[in-house]
Amino acid sequence: xxxxxxxxxxxxxxxxxxxxxxASTCMDQWATExxxxxxxxxxxxxxxxxxxxxxxSSGFTECRPYFTILGLPAMLQAVRALxxxxxxxxxxxxxxxxxxxxxxxxxxxxxxxKATMTLTSGIMFLLAGVCGIAGVSxxxxxxxxxFLFTTYAEGGxxxxxxxxxxxxxxxxxxxxxxRYTFGPALFVGWIGGSVLVVGGVMMCMxxxxxxxxxxxxxxxxxxxxxxxxHTTVYKSDTRPRQAYDESFRAxxxxxxxxxxxxV
Numbered sequence: 001x002x003x004x005x006x007x008x009x010x011x012x013x014x015x016x017x018x019x020x021x022x023a024s025t026c027m028d029q030w031a032t033e034x035x036x037x038x039x040x041x042x043x044x045x046x047x048x049x050x051x052x053x054x055x056x057s058s059g060f061t062e063c064r065p066y067f068t069i070l071g072l073p074a075m076l077q078a079v080r081a082l083x084x085x086x087x088x089x090x091x092x093x094x095x096x097x098x099x100x101x102x103x104x105x106x107x108x109x110x111x112x113x114k115a116t117m118t119l120t121s122g123i124m125f126l127l128a129g130v131c132g133i134a135g136v137s138x139x140x141x142x143x144x145x146x147f148l149f150t151t152y153a154e155g156g157x158x159x160x161x162x163x164x165x166x167x168x169x170x171x172x173x174x175x176x177x178x179r180y181t182f183g184p185a186l187f188v189g190w191i192g193g194s195v196l197v198v199g200g201v202m203m204c205m206x207x208x209x210x211x212x213x214x215x216x217x218x219x220x221x222x223x224x225x226x227x228x229x230h231t232t233v234y235k236s237d238t239r240p241r242q243a244y245d246e247s248f249r250a251x252x253x254x255x256x257x258x259x260x261x262x263v
Contacts, residue, residue: 002209003102003206003209003210004102004103004206006202006205006206006209007100007101007102007118007202007203007206007210008101008103009202010097010122010125010199010200010201010202010203010205010206011094011097011098011101011121011199011203012199013195013198013199013202014090014093014094014097014121014125014195014196014199014200014203015094015199016192016195016199017090017125017128017129017132017192017193017194017195017196017197017198017199018087018090018091018093018094018128018192018196019192020188020189020191020192020193020195020196021083021086021087021090021128021132021189021192021193021196022087022192023188023192024083024132024136024185024186024188024189024192025049025083025084025087025189027048027183027184027185027188028046028047028048028050028051028052028053028063028185029046029048029183029184029185030046030047030048030049030139030183030185030186031046031047031048031139031142031143031146031180031181031182031183032044032046032180032181032182032183032184033045033046033178033179033180033181034147034178034179034180034181042056042057043055043056043057044056045178046180046183047180048183048185049076049079049080049083049139050065050066051063051064051065051066052064052066073142075138075139075142076139076142078135078138079135079136079138079139080135082131082132082134082135082138083131083132083135083189085128085131086127086128086129086130086131086132086135086193086196087128089124089125089127089128089131090124090125090128090196092124093120093121093122093124093125093128093200094121096117096120096121096124097117097118097121097203099117100114100115100117100118100120100121101114102114102210111210112210114210115207115210116207118203118204118206118207118210119203119204119207121203122199122200122201122202122203122204122206122207123200123204124200125196125197125199125200125203126196126197126200126201126204127200128193128196128200129192129193129194129195129196129197129199129200130193130197131193132189132192132193132196133189133190133193133194133197135189136186136189136190136193137190139186140182140186143180143181143182143186146179146180147179147180147181
């Protein structure tokens, strides 16, 4: 019962983690404009992995997709790749975990096969979580670098910056270059990746409890068994024996003497 509960909880948690990574990838607010000491308050800009947006004080929002792939910074493309790989691994892990659930009976599938599938899905969840956390962390590093080297002065960045993303947003915002800080999508991605890692660990723990005892002995070696001393019990012969009387003994003695005489 504990193994089944651990497996189901790991699957549900991993499913929530995959949903968090997908939501983070699709969100536009990866980098949001820092409003602290910002002289421009009529325009609020933010950007994501796929497009940059500008929201005016009137409530009108204008978003512009990144029409180029090769013109984007290499780190942004790496973040995209990490997030997509994490989503793919998480989706495949969820599909395998559904068929590996111990509470579902599918044909004559043995527990050893389900244990192997559970371990495979757990490893995929772990890798998906690591990819999600790594992608969000790389983008956060870009934001920190841009924030430290960006000043509110005319002429653009004071060194560093976020490349093509920041340039496009700054062009819409005017001559002053805005600073960017962490957006909600980063926190969603961090939480989703961490939840995926926890779910993957729970699936791996459930796999260990699903392996039959016989296969555990084969994998870890045959346990030492002390030699046993078997005592052989000889049963007494209960068959009836023929009674020998004195006449039969006398006849046998006479026969021996007669045989000795002919030698």
